[in-house]
Amino acid sequence: MNSKNKYLISIVGPTAIGKTSLSIKLAQHYNTEILSADSRQFYKEMQIGTAAPTVDELAQAKHHFIHHKSIEDIYNVGAFEKEAIATLDTLFKTHDVVIMVGGSGLYVDAVTKGLDYFPEVDKSIREGLNSELVETGLETLQLQLKKLDIEAYNTIAIDNPQRVIRALEICIGSGKPYSSFLNKDKNKRIFKTITIGLTAEREIIYNRINKRVDIMLAQGQLEEAKLLIDKQHLNALNTVGYKELFNYFKEEWTFDFAIEEMKKNSRRFAKRQLTWFKRNKDTFWFDYLEDVSNIIKAIEKSKL
Incomplete structure (x- = not known):
């Protein structure tokens, strides 16, 4: 071909x-x-x-x-x-x-x-974020992501809890912005x-x-x-x-x-x-x- x-x-x-x-x-x-x-x-x-x-x-x-x-x-x-x-x-x-x-x-x-390649992060982080979603709602997680990674906040499907939690767990677990892992190898x-x-x-x-x-x-x-x-x-x-x-x-x-x-x-x-x-x-x-x-x-x- x-x-x-x-x-x-x-x-x-x-x-x-x-x-x-x-x-x-x-x-x-x-x-x-x-x-x-x-x-x-x-x-x-x-x-x-x-x-x-x-x-x-x-x-x-x-x-x-x-x-x-x-x-x-x-x-x-x-x-x-x-x-x-x-x-x-x-x-x-x-x-x-x-x-x-x-x-x-x-x-x-x-x-x-x-x-994109994302690092492995401790699954307890996601569990904690899921609990936070239930207890305090999506808006709290959205504001957290806005502080940690404004670029991700502006580009991902911010009304989708799964996407927000995914971005947050990478930010928290790696200590780096979720968006920094985009467009690498x-x-x-x-x-x-x-x-x-x-x-x-x-x-x-x-x-x-x-x-x-x-x-x-x-x-x-x-x-x-x-x-x-x-x-x-x-x-x-x-x-x-x-x-x-x-x-x-x-x-x-x-x-x-x-x-x-x-x-x-x-x-x-x-x-x-x-x-x-x-x-x-x-x-x-x-x-x-x-x-x-x-x-x-x-x-x-x-x-x-």
Whole structure:
């Protein structure tokens, strides 16, 4: 395999910006297949609330890593990296270009750059942080991380307790910032990555997010979440679009308040996504309304 001629086109950007639509257009143009790097869309029980590709969209191009796991499965970024690279090795035997799409920055980076190495730390640190989470709440841990590692605080999924605890245990256990271990020795890739970013003015992004939440509710997200309430303790369900509805089912929040929180948390998520993706200075950024032919021209030019 001549790795010089193998290209992974990675499409990134905030939620609800139109990445799925662009990925299908590019897959059809290059007669190739799509890898999803959206960690929420891996789970077959979470279809509506993750805005996964529709049946019609899935039929327009072959997709990998969509609804291939159960929320009961233990699955993490390390397992995804291994499976994704194995899939790419196979696809590059018959394709010169493969498309990857997704808004989960850590999962995108795992494929394009390889995972970071972190030192082993005493497991009692994590146990202590988990206890602290239960006793004093996530905000206390977030403030702790802000003091120890402002860079990690600004870039990781700060509303995800698992991510916050992971960053904190490295800070505490190693005595060094979690972010200092990022981007060190990485695995070499047999392909070149061309990253295409979609964006828009903040107001447009936020309006698209608000509209998407309304659409998902109309499609039956409330019913989907209701079926999963008994599993709400699972990590996969500790995510925007489900945790707010669980609070409504428990009568802790009104329905209207839960929906507003869904929209607010989705907007916050989009802001973090942009912060993460803007770190890659090699990304070719386009307005979300850009004609696909101009994006293809930029891809072809960068391959020269």
